Amino acid sequence: MKENCRVKKIRSSTLHYGFRTLVLLGFAVYIVYLFKTDSLVYYIAPRMMIYAKIAAVGLYIIAVLQAYVALRSLREPVSAGCSCGHDAHDHDHDHAHGHDHEGHSHAPTGSFGKHAAAYAVFVIPLLLGFLLPTTAMSSALVAQKGINLGGPPAAVNDAGGTSSAGDWAGDEDPQLKERFKTDKYNRDFAKLGIKLYKQDTLELKDELFMEKLQALNMFPDNFAGKPIKMLGFVYRDTGMSDTQFIVGRFAVTCCTADASTYGVVVQSSNANRFADDTWVTVSGTIGEMTYKGKKVITIQAASIEKTKPPENPYVYPVYDFGSRL
Numbered sequence: 175m176k177e178n179c180r181v182k183k184i185r186s187s188t189l190h191y192g193f194r195t196l197v198l199l200g201f202a203v204y205i206v207y208l209f210k211t212d213s214l215v216y217y218i219a220p221r222m223m224i225y226a227k228i229a230a231v232g233l234y235i236i237a238v239l240q241a242y243v244a245l246r247s248l249r250e251p252v253s254a255g256c257s258c259g260h261d262a263h264d265h266d267h268d269h270a271h272g273h274d275h276e277g278h279s280h281a282p283t284g285s286f287g288k289h290a291a292a293y294a295v296f297v298i299p300l301l302l303g304f305l306l307p308t309t310a311m312s313s314a315l316v317a318q319k320g321i322n323l324g325g326p327p328a329a330v331n332d333a334g335g336t337s338s339a340g341d342w343a344g345d346e347d348p349q350l351k352e353r354f355k356t357d358k359y360n361r362d363f364a365k366l367g368i369k370l371y372k373q374d375t376l377e378l379k380d381e382l383f384m385e386k387l388q389a390l391n392m393f394p395d396n397f398a399g400k401p402i403k404m405l406g407f408v409y410r411d412t413g414m415s416d417t418q419f420i421v422g423r424f425a426v427t428c429c430t431a432d433a434s435t436y437g438v439v440v441q442s443s444n445a446n447r448f449a450d451d452t453w454v455t456v457s458g459t460i461g462e463m464t465y466k467g468k469k470v471i472t473i474q475a476a477s478i479e480k481t482k483p484p485e486n487p488y489v490y491p492v493y494d495f496g497s498r499l
Contacts, residue, residue, distance in 0.1 A: 191244035193293060198237035200300045205230040213308040215486045218429045310487040311424050311433060313409040313450045321409065321422055321435040323470040324391030353396055362496030363389045367396065369499060375401040376460070382498075383489040384425055384436055390460070394471050397460045402473055405481065406437060408452045416446045421456050421473070426488045433488070439465060442475035453483045 205226055208214040214223060346368060354364040354371075367389040370376055376397070378386055390397055406421035414420075422437030424430075440456050448454055458475040492498070 187247045188244050190289070191240050191247060195237050195240040195244060197293065197296050197300065198233050198240060201296075202230045202233040202237060204300060204303050205233075207304075208308075211308070212485065215488065216308050216310055216430070219426050219488075219490050221490075222428055310483065311430060313407065313422075315424075315433070316409050316422065316435045319434065321411065321420060321437050323420070323437060323439065323465060323468070324387050354393055356392065360392065362499065363392055365496065365499050367393050371396055371400075375403060378402070378404040378438075380484070380486070380489050382492055382495055383423060384491055385495045387436055387438070390471050394460075394462045394469065397471070398462060400460050401457070402460050403455065403457045404438060404473065405453070405455050405484070407483075407487075408448045408450050408454060409435075409437065410450055417441055417443055419445050419448065421454060423489045424487065426490060436489075439463065439470060439472045440475050440478070441472055442478060444475075444478060448478060448480070453481050455479045455481045 205214075208217070209223075209227070209230075214226060218226060350368050350371065351364075354367045356364045363385070366382070366385060370386060370389060376386075376390070404421055406423050409420045409422050410418075411420060419440055420437040421440050422435050424433050425436055426433050440458075441461070442458075455478075456473050456475050457477045458473045461472040461474045463470060463472050
């Protein structure tokens with residue numbers, strides 16, 4: 175009877191350590207799987223991926239250590255008391271003998287339900303990660319979090335805060351500097367605006383997407399009537415007419431939990447042909463309108479074409495974009 179109790183405790187300890195090993199390995203394998211399938215971009219920004227790699231290695235190392243403890247518990251006796259019906263002499267002898275083994279394993283305490291609930295917290299998300307398809311965020315999230323259509327900050331419209339053309343460094347045309355006059359805090363956006371102004375057709379690609387959109391909205395009069403091309407998904411805000419929708423992109427800073435949406439209002443007689451979450455390429459000219467009390471740019475669409483979603487559907491802020499101009 176005494177030996178059966180000891181075997182029971184050894185098995186309990188081994189099962190716990192073994193299960194922890196499987197859970198840790200599961201998370202490590204899942205991270206590697208996301209890397210191999212190029213799916214990690216659906217969850218975190220590229221600059222955060224190095225930390226995910228480090229986490230996968232760390233989880234693997236801890237899993238190996240847990241596996242070692244599990245195997246060791248199979249070979250070592252358990253010193254915990256056992257009320258299996260043996261006499262006091264045998265118990266005292268075994269208890270003393272058990273403590274002669276350094277580093278022996280103790281079975282985790284607690285009820286089965288308590289342990290099952292604790293493991294479920296980790297196992298269920300892991301299973302959902304493997305079983306559910308990896309998809310990008312949809313317009314349903316936009317309805318919850320709202321969308322940023324840009325618009326000039328107060329500093330641009332504050333004549334007292336703007337700088338004169340002569341305050342600018344560089345050899346840009348003084349007339350252009352005057353057209354893009356702003357305060358010193360938004361000067362990088364003004365420089366980007368000048369660069370965009372010189373282009374025949376503006377293409378809002380992934381690189382510097384948010385920064386370009388902000389520059390356009392800061393100086394809408396300078397871009398009125400200029401050709402523009404943009405890729406994004408369709409979203410309809412409450413109160414929009416049948417001739418309007420928003421073409422938007424999700425912007426991620428660190429992970430999808432902090433995602434926000436940026437977009438441009440599209441005006442077209444064919445707008446109602448495109449359902450929400452449809453990816454489209456919109457070509458047209460830049461216009462301007464007041465939307466929900468805010469002056470924003472629009473795209474007067476000349477053509478709208480359905481397209482496949484990009485491999486990476488998200489865009490990312492570039493805080494030092496001024497150094498790239």
